[in-house]
Amino acid sequence: xSSSDLAPPFDLFVAGGGMVGTALAVAVKQAxxxxxxxxxxxxxxxGGFYGTRASALAAxxxxxxxxxxxxxxxxxxxQPFHEMIVTDSRPADVVRPAFLNFSGETEPGEPLAHxxxxxxVAAALTERARALGVxxxxxxxxxxxxxxxxxxxxxxxxxxxxxxxxxxxxGRRSRLRDLAGIGLxxxxxxxxxxxxxxxxxxxxxxxxxQHFLPAGPFAILPLKGRRSSxxxxxxxxxxxxxxxxxxxxxxxxxxxxxxxxxxALTLLDKxxxxxxxxxxxxxxxxxxxxxVGDAAHLVHPIAGQGLxxxxxxxxxxxxxxxxxxxxxxxxxxxxxxxxxxRARRFDTLAMLGATDVLxxxxxxxxxxxxxxxxxxxGLVDRLPPLKRFFMREAGGQDRGRLLKGEAL
Numbered sequence: 269x270s271s272s273d274l275a276p277p278f279d280l281f282v283a284g285g286g287m288v289g290t291a292l293a294v295a296v297k298q299a300x301x302x303x304x305x306x307x308x309x310x311x312x313x314x315g316g317f318y319g320t321r322a323s324a325l326a327a328x329x330x331x332x333x334x335x336x337x338x339x340x341x342x343x344x345x346x347q348p349f350h351e352m353i354v355t356d357s358r359p360a361d362v363v364r365p366a367f368l369n370f371s372g373e374t375e376p377g378e379p380l381a382h383x384x385x386x387x388x389v390a391a392a393l394t395e396r397a398r399a400l401g402v403x404x405x406x407x408x409x410x411x412x413x414x415x416x417x418x419x420x421x422x423x424x425x426x427x428x429x430x431x432x433x434x435x436x437x438x439g440r441r442s443r444l445r446d447l448a449g450i451g452l453x454x455x456x457x458x459x460x461x462x463x464x465x466x467x468x469x470x471x472x473x474x475x476x477x478q479h480f481l482p483a484g485p486f487a488i489l490p491l492k493g494r495r496s497s498x499x500x501x502x503x504x505x506x507x508x509x510x511x512x513x514x515x516x517x518x519x520x521x522x523x524x525x526x527x528x529x530x531x532a533l534t535l536l537d538k539x540x541x542x543x544x545x546x547x548x549x550x551x552x553x554x555x556x557x558x559x560v561g562d563a564a565h566l567v568h569p570i571a572g573q574g575l576x577x578x579x580x581x582x583x584x585x586x587x588x589x590x591x592x593x594x595x596x597x598x599x600x601x602x603x604x605x606x607x608x609x610r611a612r613r614f615d616t617l618a619m620l621g622a623t624d625v626l627x628x629x630x631x632x633x634x635x636x637x638x639x640x641x642x643x644x645x646g647l648v649d650r651l652p653p654l655k656r657f658f659m660r661e662a663g664g665q666d667r668g669r670l671l672k673g674e675a676l
Contacts, residue, residue, distance in 0.1 A: 277418045278305045279599055280589065281431035283409035283444055285310025287386060288561035288578035289437030290393040294336050295586035297400045299676040300593055307403035307431075309423065313394070320465055320537045322497040324381040324476075324489060324572035325389075328671035329579035333389070335673050341392035347492045348379035349476045356480040356630070380476070381572070383489050383497060409434075409444055414555035419600070433589065433600035435558050437578075440547070442563035448554040454547035454566070457627065459484055460507035461569060462500040464539040465491065466522070469531025472496055479525065480630040485570050486525050495536065499569055500525065504543065511539040544568050546624055548616065552609045556600035558585055565616050568623045570630075577619060583668035584611040590676045611668070 280296050282289045285308050293308040300306075325333075325346070333339040354368035370380060397404060411422040418430045436444035445452075472490040479486040484501025491497055500522075502510060510521055515535045523533060547566040552559050561578030585608045592604045669676055 276305065277430035277432055278307050278403075279431070279593065280304065280306045280433050280435060281409075281419075281421055281429060282306075282308040282435045282437055283421070284308075284435075284437030284439060284561075284563070285313055285390075285394065285404070286437065286439070286561070287389050287393060287575060288582055289435065290390065290397050291332070291336065291338075291579060292435055292437065292560060292582045292586060293402045294338070294393055294396045294400060295332075295582060295670060295676065296589055297397070297402050298336060299586070299590045302401075304593060305403075306401075307405055307429065308397060309405040309407050309409060311406065311408050312390075313404050313406045319387065319540070321386045321463060321540075322383055322465075322489065322491060323386055323389075323575040325384050326381050326573075326576045327378055328583075329576050330382055331673035332579060332583055332670040333392075335670055335675065336393070336396060338389070338392040338396045341395065342384055342388055345388045345492065346382040346384045347474065347490050348382050349474045349490050350379050351475045352380055352478065353475060354478045354480070379474075383476075383491050385491075386575075405429075409436075409438065411447060412444060412557075414557065417598075419556045431556075431600075432598060433556055433558065433604075435560055435585065436563045437560045438563055440562040440566055442559065444557065445549060445559055445563050448557055450554060450559070451550045452547045453550060454545060456543070456545040457568065458504055459501050459544045459627075460504045460541045461544055462498070462502065462507050462511050462539050462541055464498055464500075464518075465536040466496050466498055466526070467534040467536050468494050468496065469533075470494070470529070472530060477527075479527075481525060484627065485630060487569075487572070488526060489572075494530075496530075498522075498526070501544070504541075507541045511541045544627075546620055548620055552612055553605040556605075558605055558608055560585060564612075565620060567620050568627045570623050570626050571619075573619055573623065577616060580615065580668070580671065581612055583670040584608055586670065587611075587668050587676055 282293045289308055293306050296304060297306040351371040407423040407425055409421050410424040412434055413420045418432055419434045421429050421431060421434060436442050438444055471494055474490055476490055477488040487499040489497045518535055519533055526533060545566060546568060549559055549564045552564050560581040564581060565577060567574055567577060588604050588608045589599045592599050
């Protein structure tokens with residue numbers, strides 16, 4: 269017998285147990301308690317490996333994780349940073365003047381962001397899901413068929429479940445998005461990011477740095493201890509060749525870009541490369557289906573907003589679903605899903621547009637453009653209200669109750 273023969277339908281079934289998918293399951297289950305059947309499926313629940321990638325968690329999503337009860341486990345492992353220094357230079361430049369400095373633009377005592385390892389956040393959210401009674405299913409959603417009142421979901425091992433709302437949090441190559449016939453709009457940048465963890469001789473003092481180099485942005489993001497995570501943009505073939513170098517040669521390429529402020533450098537893990545592009549789904553919803561996270565949009569990491577945009581999706585969808593269910597209505601109804609899409613569409617397009625313009629503006633060495641952008645950075649640096657506006661937008665605190673740290 270299939271699982272759908274043995275139990276009533278789920279109210280919410282989340283396909284994808286990464287940070288975004290698990291956060292959504294936790295948010296709805298925490299708000300509704302025994303009043304909702306919530307499940308999340310992912311092959312990694314069977315002992316998968318999340319790797320060593322790290323993310324910059326903005327203020328709003330951090331407050332949401334605190335409200336969801338996951339931040340307590342993550343906080344001791346997270347590195348706050350209170351300052352972001354922006355330069356525009358070439359690798360050979362001995363001096364890199366700071367054109368823009370973000371510090372003190374957030375709420376008093378609150379960092380600009382926290383650097384967290386994705387695996388630590390995923391583990392904390394999974395434990396919260398388990399504690400709250402979310403059903404964690406080892407496997408992937410392979411197919412679905414939406415009906416009038418439920419959706420039948422088929423897993424990759426042949427099991428089936430029924431749910432009133434299916435959330436696709438299954439990543440940039442979302443199978444559920446493709447099965448729903450939802451197309452993508454976007455383009456490829458021809459760039460890849462080299463991601464690695466770097467040890468250094470001196471303390472980073474909790475400062476993040478963004479160097480705009482001719483090949484693209486080069487970010488140095490502080491981690492716990494004398495370590496930093498780098499995101500190094502290069503044309504795709506160059507990135508692959510650099511990542512394949514042995515440690516000594518890799519560090520020889522890295523050091524002129526990283527700079528010597530923090531002393532001697534060491535490579536602490538194997539560099540990985542990730543292609544950069546811009547993608548947005550033509551619709552964030554389908555019949556009893558909602559796309560969240562990378563299934564709905566892909567953004568250039570120049571502003572560190574990939575994970576944060578996904579968690580903003582979670583805040584909006586959870587709020588819409590919980591409001592609907594508390595009225596005794598259908599969480600998969602068109603009205604519920606339209607409310608979610610209205611909440612997320614403009615914000616997502618605005619962020620994608622901003623990151624696209626920034627990447628194109630700063631990934632070149634054309635003298636007139638360099639002069640214009642440096643003047644622009646200097647102007648922003650001299651206008652504290654404008655800097656505060658940018659930081660609040662990046663922080664996402666105004667995008668829903670969970671992002672303000674409030675209960676649903």
